[in-house]
Amino acid sequence: MEENNPWTILESRKVYENNWIGLTEHQVLNPSGGKGIYGEVHFKNYAIGILPLDEELNTWLVGQYRFPMKAYSWEIPEGGGPLDADPLDSAKRELAEETGIIATEWEEIQRMHLSNSVSDELAIIYIARGLSMGEAEPEETEQLQLRKLPFKAAYQMVLNGEITDSMSVAAILKTNIILQENQI
Known part of the structure; x- marks a missing residue:
């Protein structure tokens, strides 16, 4: 099958723009x-996700109310990173901001498009190891809860539909x- 673009753009116009997105x-x-x-x-940023994992195979989830979903969500630590910056630097910043965790070992495990039917948002996901705890410093738009749990419990939350992000x-x-x- 051909991989050429079968769409023809006749005209384009910007409908909306802010610091994070353009439509x-x-x-x-x-x-x-x-x-x-x-x-x-x-999207004007990468979506960055980090799964912190300690030696005992515990992880941390962040709980917060998600405005577009009108629902509370438990998630791995996530945030945005400028397209012109190193995504790993953004991941380190987001993990420290949301959880206070500093990691010495990083592995990129996934790149994925989050909604390729309507957006160009690219997500980059890391596993962070070699963890030490510090003080979280969430942004003013974030009211976060932090939850440490065994990785197997987080996996079960996915299987049970409790984690949907x-x-x-x-x-x-x-x-x-x-x-x-x-492998790790």
Whole structure:
């Protein structure tokens, strides 16, 4: 099968923009030649996720109310990193901000698109090891709870549908496979 772009963009216009996202509306010809519109959300940061894992295979989850979902969510520590910065530096900053944890060992385990039907957001996920505890310093927009638990309990939360955040689900499932294969 060909991997060429079957869409034709006739016209594009910026509909909205802020410090984090831009929204563009495209007038298009779809792959069948029909006219239509396509809305595209452009993210100005990487999505960064970190699964901290200590020697006893404990991890930490962050709980917070997610405004767009209108629901409380338990997740791995997450945040954003500028596209022109080293994602690992952003991961180190986010882990320290949200949990107070400093890690000496980092492994990138996943790159994934979070909603490739409407956005270009790229997530980069790390496992952090060699942990030491410090003081969390969340941003003013964050009201966080921190929860330490065995990794197996976090894995069970994914299986039970208690963790639904896509980066958290991917990180926990991938880490479970890595642990089963004794790769860390």
